[in-house]
Every structure is written in C-alpha cells, then in structure tokens.
Amino acid sequence: MRIIINFDLEGVTGVVLETEQTGRSERFYEQSRVLSTGDINAVARGAVKAGVDEVYLIDSHAGWGQNLIFEKLEEEIRYLNGRSASRPVSVMSEVYQSCDAIFLVGLHPMRGTHRGVIEHTFLPPINVLRVNGVPMGEIGINAAIAGHFGVPIAFLSGCNKAVEESKAHFGDIETVEVKKGLGRTSAILLPPTISSKLLEESANRAVKRIKDFKPFEIKEPTTIEIEFQHTGMADAAEMTPFSKRVDGLTLKFEGPFLEAYKALQSMIRHASSQR
Known part of the structure; x- marks a missing residue:
C-alpha cells in the first residue's frame, strides 16, 4: 500500500507566526523545519505500522x-522535492493514481476564516476563491485534485479551524488538531511530544479505515471565480487564456476541472507580478 502526504508548513505543530516562522530567511524558520519534520515522521510511522509500504x-x-x-x-x-512549477500535472497524475489515499499534514484554513491560524488562500493571497459557487481554500483544492484522479482524503492535521473546514468538505475523516486559534497569529499550542503521539495514532486509524473514504470530486463543467486583492492583480491575471473579467477584482474560468485548475494556477502566477 502507498499513500501521499501532502504537506504545508503553516498548520504544523508550533507554527503560529506568519513571517518569522514560515519565511526561508526568517529567524525561526529552522525551528519550523524541525517541527514540520517531526509531524511528517509521526504520520509516516503511524501509517507504516498499519500496513503502508511506501x-x-x-x-x-x-x-x-x-x-x-x-x-x-x-x-x-x-520525498517529492523541488519547485512546484517543475512538477507538471501530467507527471503528478501518475503519482496520484499510484496511491491509495492522501494525508494532508500542516494545512491552514482559507482566507477570511475567523481565528484561523495564518489563514490565507494561495500566494499571492487572494480574497475569495469559489468553485462552482462554493468558497474554497487550499484544503478543498488539494482534495479536488486528488479526487479527480480517484484518490480520497483520509487524514488532515492543522489548527482547529482547518479541521472544521476539512470536516465540512469530507465528513468523517481522521483529523488531529495541533493548535487552537485565538487569532490569525496567536494560538494555544500542543507540545510536540503530545502532538506526535496524536498524529501517529490518527494516521494509523486512517490507514485501517481507508475503505471508508471517498474521493472529493468536483462537478464538471467547473466554474472557478477568483477575487483578487486589488485591480492590478486582476489586470495581470486576465492574461490567462479564456478567463473572463467579472468586475474590477474578479475573474472567472469555466471548463473541465483539470483545465480550471490550470487556469487558477496561471491566474495566480500572473497576479504575483503585481504584489
């Protein structure tokens, strides 16, 4: 059996400061790397003990x-490492289709989530992303990509608001709340000794329950709408082929899900030139 751990840093044990802990040149970044590696290893240990081979x-x-x-x-x-732009969808589809389930580790809530720790939706951060009219963040998009290739989400770890968001999308998956948000950059944190045990136990249960989980599939044709932070970002994003301007801040794209996802990434990359 093989699983994928899809990792983000903002939702791991002990991370609560957006700039100081998540930026490569910042003073607490190395601490975040240690904490992230600990969370990943705990999840991997639990999965392997339950029968995962790779x-x-x-x-x-x-x-x-x-x-x-x-x-x-x-x-x-x-470790599938390196720049994400060097991992084309055609290659990643082979990776997804070779696996039995996705484990989301260290995910954060979507932008605008009250008391969500380091809440945001992609970088540069966009105000609102809607998929077929439903607000969605990176948790939902990650799951939708996996679901497109027939792979379910089995596990998620993050702050309490990330857990709530995942339950709203996927129902009764295995989750671990490693911190409780008090504000965007403030939280009650579990110590690594405790969170590591919880992560390992929950990952173990997720593997044993793997047949309970269903892929998170998005209806096609798919409509995505992105509201950017300012009109300059929207102007740049309009370079994406077949995108349509809705208003000063908002663009939309309609088509098959995978093409809509590619358009989303294209619009974000164009918008990044206007941060």
Missing part, C-alpha cells in the same frame, strides 16, 4: 521545496 511526500509550502530536514525523514518516505 509514503510519497509532497512539499507544497511556498512553491520552492526544501522545507523539511531530508536526512531526518523516516526511511519509508520518498
């Missing part, structure tokens, strides 16, 4: 990779 690990934080301590990872992990 764990693919996708590093999704900030699009550059290198956010974990490679030499400290469990030996069953195969």
